[in-house]
Amino acid sequence: MPEEAGFPPAKRFRPGSGPPSRAGSFPPGRRVVMLLTAGSGGRGGGGGRRQQPPLAQPSASPYPEAVELQRRSLPIFQARGQLLAQLRNLDNAVLIGETGSGKTTQIPQYLYEGGISRQGIIAVTQPRRVAAISLATRVSDEKRTELGKLVGYTVRFDDVTSEDTRIKFLTDGMLLREAISDSLLRKYSCVILDEAHERTIHTDVLFGVVKAAQKRRKELGKLPLKVIVMSATMDVDLFSQYFNGAPVLYLEGRQHPIQVFYTKQPQNDYLHAALVSVFQIHQDILVFLTGQEEIEAMSKTCRDIAKHLPDGCPAMLVLPLYASLPYAQQLRVFQGAPKGYRKVIISTNIAETSITITGIKYVVDTGMVKAKKYNPDSGLEVLAVQRVSKTQAWQRTGRAGREDSGICYRLYTEEEFEKFDKMTVPEIQRCNLASVMLQLLAMKVPNVLTFDFMSKPSPDHIQAAIAQLDLLGALEHKDDQLTLTPIGRKMAAFPLEPKFAKTILMSPKFHCTEEILTIVSLLSVDSILHNPPSRRDEVQGVRKKFTSSEGDHITLLNIYRTFKSIGGNKDWCKENFVNSKNMILVAEVRAQLRDICLKMSMPIMSSRGDMESVRRCLAHSLFMSTAELQPDGTYATTDTHQPVAIHPSSVLFHCKPACVVYTELLYTNKCYMRDLCVVDAEWLYEAAPEYFRRKLRTARN
DNA sequence: GAGCACTGC
Known part of the structure; x- marks a missing residue:
């Protein structure tokens, strides 16, 4: 056990002053149209809290009166008339609503009841699929209608709407896709962009799309488009300014007070500090770390230490939580700990927004996160451990006050916190x-x-x-x-990165569309390969039978084909260390892509075991992502001569092919190529002679 | 020689 363990937390932490009060965080002169107060409110306010329902939705009450009573008991209900009167007359509005304010479920209903959707649908966007689905379910319950009638949802692979649908929940990416076929969004009378503070790349593009649609519709004298931006944070100046000084409406929610403690001294080892804190706080805790490896290591250390706790100390149930963890293991964080046990959840930022664990009273925030940064000089995306922003820190803190008052221990000083960036850089400035x-x-x-x-x-x-x-x-x-070429227009029809869309469009030339559809589908979902570190030898043994010396693409194709040909199921997946959830997703994606090909009247052929055609096709479409073996045994990319290495997860890790195409560069400690395919330098030259005229080393020799 | 935050179409 760490030596400091046993000291009461107060010895090492000091209470913080908390975020600015709500009124204080409004810049002076701001036009606040409405200030609604209901419920208690709390100190923890100000951070980016959101109101996504928990994964396990309590089903709505079977008694209509109870549903109606519940609706009326929401803080927002008292402002219903006032809100509706305001929103009816506004083209744009920004709505700040705290957790539990009911804004996402109620505002669309108020607008509907106020007749806003008579001439067009009300769209409500969400960054995540589960949120769109569960919100639609809840609102259709509240309206006592069948899901998919008055209230429906549209997410990829799942469209539960009908001609009767007036309130439609959809993912932001889905509305963006709809805008490709109708940039004026003609079927909508109102678009509500919810969770705007998350600034997903899709929401950010939608800001521009709806603004342009609104303006254009006005010019053409068409049905006006109402745009409502909803955010859980106070930093809404940007939203308001962008939408021509739209008024800001504020809704108070029901957040419980959270006490915040900072360390007295800066911690140079946040992992050690986290470990110590876990054993000082003898309670159920949620700890934020940065990644899988770190979390697994910390979990093991905690379990080891917990084995030797003195008598009378409650036993410890340690639960890691990250996105690539198999679903069944993720679900364990929702179950209560056995009697006499305390629950310690060690999580990535997945627990910040995507997964809500109720009943958490204690949060430990290391102040660190692993996130993508964009380096404009090299044009590379870098995945690095870095400081969280203030908004993110408040978001983590807010996780302690979901059901009752809570406590958040920050493993950094208040002075350090003051130096954190105010907001997370929006995704649109960090990605390709x-x-x-x-x-x-x-x-x-x-x-x-x-x-x-x-x-x-x-x-x-x-x-x-x-x-x-x-x-x-x-x-x-x-x-x-x-403008787009005919090929460019076809590329846009695929829900894929442009280079993968191009790969599919090239495939008929190489008679291998069936194979390429499979490969592209495999590459566009999370890895189907499950690699538990503790069973590495076993994994390697099982995987050997699929491994191809031609690279990862062909290896993945082999796995998928075997799965299909023997009618693979969950058991097969388990035996072969394949993630069955992702495997099912691959099949869905593939079907969707194949449909799009058919609609374009593309010939769909199979190369029937001829893998060279498949590799040629990859070479012809991914020629800008290639690397060559150098005389010293290292690799360098062909275009910029950036030094790169083969990622340890690749089947080619121990091989030294002369020339490869890769599908992704990942900059962590080194610049790694992921998903490699062995190609002939000649093929690349054929694919883009102009581009390679002076670049290819192998072709030159 | 040794490693992959999180979404989404």
């Missing part, structure tokens, strides 16, 4: 923009280079995406105007 640019071009945005983003990505960043699309043959430059 090729997909976004392709989608905007498909919507016929007049000038993508000057598109009205709320937070503009740098010009270099946009230019890099345009260059990538150009290489893929998606762009046409006409009179200083960028």
Whole structure:
């Protein structure tokens, strides 16, 4: 046990002053149209809290009166009339609502009851599928209608709407996809962008899309489009400014008070500090760390220490939590600990927003997160452990006050906290923009280079995406105007990264569309390979029979084919260390992609075991992502001569092929290539002679 | 020689 264990937390922590009071965080001069007060409110306010329902939804009461009573008891209900009167007359509004304010479930109903949806549907976007589905379920229960009639939802692979649907919950990505076929969003009278504070890349693009649609519809004298932005944080200046100074409406919720403690001294080892804290707080705890490896190691250490606790100390149930953990193991965090046990959940930021665990009173925040950063100089995305933003820290803190008052221990000083960034950099400034640019071009945005983003990505960043699309043959430059080529338009039809869409479109030339559909599907979902570190030898033994010396793509294809040919099921997956949930998803994606091909009247053929055609096809479409073996035994990318290495997860890790294409570069400690395919340098040259004229080392020799 | 935050179409 760590030596400090046993000291009461107060010895090492000191209470913080908490976030600014609500009223205080409004900049002076702000036009606050409405201030609703109901419920207790709390000190923990100010952070990015959200109101996603828990995974396990309590079913609605079978008694209509009870449902109605519950609706009326929500804080928001008292402001119903006032809200509706305001919203009816506004084109734009920004709504801040705390957890439990009921804004997401009630506002769409108020608008519906107020007749807003008579001429068009009310859309409510969500960043996550589960949220869209469970919210639609709840609202349709409240309206006492069948799901899919008055209230429905649309997410990928699942459209539960009908001609009667007036309130439609959908993922932000889904509405964006709809905008490709109708950029004016004609079927909607109102779009509510919920959870806007999360600033997902899709929501950020939608900001621009709905703003443009609103303006254009007005110019054309069509049905006006009402846009409501909903956020759980106070930082709404940007939203309000962007939507022409839209009024901000504030709704108070029912957050419980949370006491915040900071360390007295900066901690240079956050892992050690976290470990000590876990044993000092003899309660159920949620600990935030950065990644799988760290979490597994910490879990093991905690279990080992807990074995030797003195008599009278409650035993400890340690539960790791991260996205790639098999679903059944994720579910364990929702179950109560056995009697006499205390529950310690060690989690990534998945527990910040995606998974809500009720009954957590204690949160330990290391202040660290693993996140993608974009390096505009190299154009590379870097995955790095870094400080959280203030908003993120408040989000974590808020997880302690879901059911009752709580306590949050921050493993950093208050002075350190003050230096954290105010907000997390929006995703749109941290990712490759090729997909976004392709989608905007498909919507016929007049000038993508000057598109009205709320937070503009740098010009270099946009230019890099345009260059990538150009290489893929998606762009046409006409009179200083960028438009899509016929291939570019087809690429936009696929829910894929542009380069994968291109791979599919190239495949008929190599008579291997069936194989490529499988490979692209496998690459576009989370890995189907399950690699428990404790059973590494076993995994290697089992996987050997699928391994191809031609690389990861062919190996994955082998696994999928075997799974299909023997009628694979869950047991087969378990025996072969395959993640069955992801495997099912691959089949769904594949069916969707195949449908799109059929609609385009693409010939769909199989290469019937000829893997060289498949590799040629990959070489012809991924030629900008290649690396070559150097005389010193290392690898360098062909285009920029960036030093790269084969990722340890690759089947080629111990091999040294002369030339490979990869599907992803991942910068962690080193720059790693993931998902490799052995190719012939000659093929690359054939694919893009201009591009490779002076680049290829092997072809030159 | 040695490793993969989180979503979503």
